[in-house]
Amino acid sequence: MITIILGPPGAGKGTQASLLSRRLGMHHLSTGELLREARKSGTPLGKQTASYLDAGTLVPDSLVSALIAERISKESTHYLLDGFPRTERQAQELETIALKEGQRLAHVLILEVPDIEIIARLKKRGRTDDDVVIVEKRLSIYREQTQPIIAYYLERNILSKINGLGSVEEVYSRIISILSY
Ligand code: AMP
Numbered sequence: 001m002i003t004i005i006l007g008p009p010g011a012g013k014g015t016q017a018s019l020l021s022r023r024l025g026m027h028h029l030s031t032g033e034l035l036r037e038a039r040k041s042g043t044p045l046g047k048q049t050a051s052y053l054d055a056g057t058l059v060p061d062s063l064v065s066a067l068i069a070e071r072i073s074k075e076s077t078h079y080l081l082d083g084f085p086r087t088e089r090q091a092q093e094l095e096t097i098a099l100k101e102g103q104r105l106a107h108v109l110i111l112e113v114p115d116i117e118i119i120a121r122l123k124k125r126g127r128t129d130d131d132v133v134i135v136e137k138r139l140s141i142y143r144e145q146t147q148p149i150i151a152y153y154l155e156r157n158i159l160s161k162i163n164g165l166g167s168v169e170e171v172y173s174r175i176i177s178i179l180s181y
Contacts, residue, residue: 004081007111009138010118017082030082056134065093108153111164
């Protein structure tokens with residue numbers, strides 16, 4: 001089974017995904033984390049993608065799709081995709097991967113947080129791509145490239161919008177009520 005967690009930068013995807021994997025044993029796959037690790041360990045992929053991470057722009061679809069394809073198998077695991085797919089092309093790639101591995105796309109969760117709150121949160125987080133100019137860029141990329149896939153999942157009746165405001169536990173319990181539905 002596959003669940004996707006989406007949302008703008010700073011919406012709390014990573015925090016919620018870590019909790020879900022710790023408490024429910026879901027298999028957390030974060031393309032952002034995988035790319036940051038690749039960069040830290042200096043792999044060819046890391047070198048190839050560092051400039052995108054620094055600029056806050058999207059890494060080419062084929063590279064991130066390959067990262068996910070390598071990690072999804074036929075196992076009866078509940079995969080939790082954090083930050084993937086981010087474009088329509090990636091959403092199509094995921095369909096192909098899921099079909100090939102016999103995995104069902106069960107839920108798409110969107111964490112919704114107003115821009116003003118996002119900017120305030122990211123100022124506190126202090127990651128190198130959280131610089132204010134880069135954050136604006138990442139937000140506009142989110143609106144242009146990622147938001148269109150929301151309609152795609154809405155049509156298929158698997159999308160749930162989640163209010164991302166409030167404490168980590170409050171948001172977590174909203175997610176749980178949807179996953180157990
Ligand atoms: P995140 O940790 O999800 O905020 O991702 C950090 C950065 O990694 C993004 O700003 C992109 O440069 C890159 N990245 C992560 N996931 C993807 C994806 N699905 N497609 C393209 N680029 C991605």
